[in-house]
Amino acid sequence: MKLTVIGLGQCGSRVADHFARLNLKARSERKATIAPVVLAMNTDQADLTGLRYIRNDYKHRILIGLRQTLGHGVGKINELGAQLAREDGDKLMDSIKNEPQFYETHAFLVIAGAGGGTGSGALPVIARMIKERHINKPIYALAVLPFEHEESSEDRSVYNTAICLKSIYEIADAVFLADNQRYVRKDASLVNNIEKINRQIVEPFYDLMCAGEITKGKGVGSRTVDGGDIIASLEGWTSFGVGRTELPSFRFPWEIRKKTFREKAVESFRGTQALDSTLSELSVACDPASAARALYVIAGPANEVNVDMAKSVSDYIKELAPTAMIRGGDFPGEKHFIDITLMFSQLDTVPRVRNYYEKATTWASEHKEQVAEVKRKLDILAEAGKDLPTLS
Ligand SMILES: Nc1nc2c(ncn2[C@@H]2O[C@H](COP(=O)(O)OP(=O)(O)OP(=O)(O)O)[C@@H](O)[C@H]2O)c(=O)[nH]1
Ligand SMILES: [Mg+2]
Structure with missing residues (x-):
């Protein structure tokens, strides 16, 4: 199966970067192409610069919201992440359209850290934009759940995660969940080794995606799993x-x-x-x-x-x-x-998701003012620019 992979925010972009790595690996080890299109979008310029495998041009590493964030991220305000994705998402849609290999891909995979700001807010917005434009390809989301220490020290990350999960579940055909804490549980040193966690997150996709792409010769299994099987199973x-x-x-x-x-x-x-x-x-x-x-x-x-x-x-x-x-x-x-x-x-039940929903509901009712304040700030921002012309 070939995927168009899109990473949003820091976490999403870095995990997407590993899909670009897997694609190179598949090509050299198995002569298979599994992720011919990999793009990253972020409000943070430094994060985009730090990627290793995604092509290094403005069409593959897309910076959004430069005017509002000056290239420094949205500081966990996922409402702002969503708004910037709405305003600048067309850049990403153009990049997708202009990729010659896009038409070979069977589905989309959109990735983000659910607890952050840019990726968490952009995930449902971008998923919806894609869904409206490409009705014939399924769209899958990969949401990375925060570490326990983040949940206990930053309420905001629980709230962001709940909102992100609820929104993306309604849009995506399937939502893969990757819980950062699960990777640490087995190997505590991984807290300081996000790179290794990212490797582990993408690893299960490797054989699965390769399986249907190798259609000739020694590499073919007796009963292969192809793109159709995968789509029907998710x-x-x-x-x-x-x-x-x-x-x-x-x-x-x-x-x-x-x-x-x-x-x-x-x-x-x-x-x-x-x-x-x-x-x-x-x-x-x-x-x-x-x-x-x-x-x-x-x-x-x-x-x-x-x-x-x-x-x-x-x-x-x-x-x-x-x-x-x-x-x-x-x-x-x-x-x-x-x-x-x-x-x-x-x-039908994922205890972590239920837990986020419950905690976030409590948080939102205890922090009504904070939630309203964010909304007010966004409205002021929108109001300030309302008389400016736009180019699209
Ligand atoms: N597995 C993994 N998790 C990450 C990575 N980077 C950040 N995270 C997790 O993602 C959440 C934070 O999201 P980020 O992606 O950093 O946030 P962002 O989308 O860049 O948004 P802002 O920085 O707020 O603008 C936290 O729960 C982090 O633990 C990464 O490379 N891998
Ligand atoms: Mg960031």
């Missing part, structure tokens, strides 16, 4: 992850050819072992039983990934998500590993 709140199990590094040739029934059992066990690790890597805590759809890709050397393994993996997923419609396939991935990518979609 809706609403979505949790995702990838986990792996290592294969024994050396085996005699006769060990590979002749397998005892015991070895055969171990082999399919490896699939469920990888799946266990995937489950612990899911991007947001969820109850799989509440998923209406599930999608998986098993990647590994062709002589290891077989029908038995596929069956044991899909049986396991069926146990976890008994009412879900499950789609899956395999893909000859790396030599020494079995990697299982998994997405639980159309989740």
Whole structure:
């Protein structure tokens, strides 16, 4: 599957930058193109300059709201982020239209940190603009949830997250949730290593997107997952992850050819072992039983990934998500590993989301004045410019 990827704000742009990296990796390792169009939009000039893989010109790194923010961001005021995206979003729409490879892409992925200002506010606005202009392509959002320490020290980030999630859920075809705190829970040093978290956030998309793009030769799995499967498997709140199990590094040739029934059992066990690790890597805590759809890709050397393994993996997923419609396939991935990518979609309950909604409702009722004040300031700004002509 090929995506048009758009990063908004600091977090969104940096995660999008990693999709640009994955695209280069896919091209060199697998001769597949998975993200031919990657764009970033921000109110912060320094952040845009710091990106590494997204093309370094004004059509790919789009600065908005320069007049209002002087290139320094919106300081967590997501109403302002939304307003600037509304005013300057056409720049992004033009860039999309002018990308020759845009027409090859199957869907959009729009990314932002839900707790910030620019990305959080721009996410639903940009998603709606895209939806109105490109009705034939699904639009997916990837919302990054704040760290616990941000939630406890900055109420505003909880409020922003709730507003952003509620708004984007109504517009996007599916919303991937990536909880920053989940990545830290497993490895506390990651708080200071956002770069590593970003790598982990994008990793589960790699095999999944490659799977349908490699259509010839050795790289083709026995049952492939293509763009159509992915689109049919994604809706609403979505949790995702990838986990792996290592294969024994050396085996005699006769060990590979002749397998005892015991070895055969171990082999399919490896699939469920990888799946266990995937489950612990899911991007947001969820109850799989509440998923209406599930999608998986098993990647590994062709002589290891077989029908038995596929069956044991899909049986396991069926146990976890008994009412879900499950789609899956395999893909000859790396030599020494079995990697299982998994997405639980159309989740009807996500405790984190509910928690944001509840906390933000309380916050808004306790800070009515603050909320009104922001609105008042925005109105003053709009009023000040109302007699100026615009160029579009
Ligand atoms: N995973 C990850 N989270 C990030 C990154 N940068 C910021 N965040 C998180 O995103 C939220 C803040 O959003 P930002 O993207 O920094 O804000 P912004 O959209 O640039 O908006 P303003 O700076 O307020 O104009 C916080 O919850 C951060 O923890 C990143 O590169 N990766
Ligand atoms: Mg910023």
